[in-house]
Amino acid sequence: MAQIGYSKKVMDHFMNPRNVGVIDDADGYGKVGNPVCGDLMEIFIKVKDERINDIKFRTFGCGSAIAVSSMVTEMAKGKLLDEAMEITRKDVADELDGLPPQKMHCSNLGADALHAAIQDYWVKTGKIKLDEVKKEDDGEGDACPT
Numbered sequence: 001m002a003q004i005g006y007s008k009k010v011m012d013h014f015m016n017p018r019n020v021g022v023i024d025d026a027d028g029y030g031k032v033g034n035p036v037c038g039d040l041m042e043i044f045i046k047v048k049d050e051r052i053n054d055i056k057f058r059t060f061g062c063g064s065a066i067a068v069s070s071m072v073t074e075m076a077k078g079k080l081l082d083e084a085m086e087i088t089r090k091d092v093a094d095e096l097d098g099l100p101p102q103k104m105h106c107s108n109l110g111a112d113a114l115h116a117a118i119q120d121y122w123v124k125t126g127k128i129k130l131d132e133v134k135k136e137d138d139g140e141g142d143a144c145p146t
Helices: 008-015 063-076 081-085 089-095 101-124
Strands: 028-033 040-048 051-060
Touching: 008 063, 028 101, 040 063, 040 101, 051 063, 051 081, 063 089, 063 101, 081 101, 089 101
Parallel strands: none
Antiparallel strands: 028 040, 040 051
């Protein structure tokens, strides 16, 4: 994988992913996928006092997708929900010391899954209505080049 241009941080989060698993009684759940490459990410959150108290992920995808899932959960853990919503796709890639251009779509999925989980919580608690949920599919980085 190193020949593709993965950083040491990407390799570490791929080989030793943090926060893997499922939270059965999650307060929020986000699921996003890319039908072109088949990557699928799920993020589960537990919230206490508007803060992400626990976070887990389950990912089906390449090494980059796993590393991104691990990193985004580390970045979000302990943050207030509003702060976690500010985590961008670029933030995730930067925190991993970059991703090869053909793998940038993975950082999109990680941030999107986190945001979907938070919005799911907000819908359940009445902070927002279902029709106010923001879709983050802007087409940026959706292709999965071979």
